[in-house]
Amino acid sequence: MLKELLGLLNLASPYLLLYTFYPTLALSPFSIVIYSFLIGVYTVFMAYQSSRKLEKSLGYRPQTPYKEAFEAEIRAVGLKETQTSVQYAFNDENIALTIFNTIVIDPTMWRGIENDEQFTKVQQILQSHIIPTIPADKQELLHSIKSILNEPSQRFIFRHELGHVKRNYGVRKLLVIGIQAFLVCITTATIAMSLIEVINGYVLFCASVLFAYLLDVLSTLASNVIFKVPEEYAADLFATKFSTREEIEAAANFFEKYDEVSKNYRLKHTPFWQIYLPDIFSKGYFNGQERARYLRKIAKRKSM
Ligand SMILES: [Zn+2]
Secondary structure (H helix, E strand, O other), rough: OOOHHHHHHHHHHHHHHHHOOOOOHOOOOOHHHOOOOHHHHHHHHHHHHHHHHHEEEEEEOOOOOOOHHHHHHHOOOOOHHHHHHEEOOOOOOOOOEEEEEEEEEEOOOOOOOOOHHHHHHHHHHHHHHHHHHHHHHHHHHHHHHHHHHHHHHHHHHHHHHHHHHOOHHHHHHHHHHHHHHHHHHHHHHHHHHHHHOOOOOOHHHHHHHHHHHHHHHHHHHHHHHHHHHHHHHHHHHHHHHOOOHHHHHHHHHHHHHHHHHHHHHHHHOOOOOOOOOOOOOOOOOOOOHHHHHHHHHHHHHOOO
């Protein structure tokens, strides 16, 4: 929380400077709109930079015959292999994730790639440098996830990520981040403006930063439900289109078990106020049981 507050203070400090030297200019509605817009653009830029940096830092790609196997999957869903790249890297507890057009697969959990030099190289680096530095309960979680993962559910998960690439999730997410920052800023500033006659400017400034923080938390929960949940659902639907009944059922079983094996870990590491919050708010996707339920429904229809 402290980090976020400091970040907000940083974003708001140019406004404080403006207020100190040109109070009338700072308080005009026009300035507030422009300032909020700039905050939105800056937030998008920062998010873009950090994603790109992450994307560029990766350097381990699948080799033959796995390269061809991934490319065949990419072509099968109607994407070009030049549009999408697959890389190996540590994803924390995500089995796979998408950064713009790059799908990152985690060798600590992914199964079935034994003879790829690049894959084993990343695996070795992780085993000797990353895994020993993470807490024991997290290590246990990764181990449990690996033990329930199998190749049919992996194929489904890979197609789910391809769904994100196809739908330009990365770019749309940036847009949502920008709109969110703009709205938080303009709402906070408008409310603060209406109180400027009553409360001392500098006190109001500090209160506004706190208020913006709260608004940021709330709008993140809202954007999870409005934007992320439908996106995750759409990516699942996309994956079901190109998966067999067996693969969809395997994925349903996996998501259900994932909830079970991660339950204790999540209980311990979720902030107290989020424990009773449904996953659609706190994480932006349906929980494993829900996901399994709708996937099984779709799988049933596949056989008919
Ligand atoms: Zn997803």
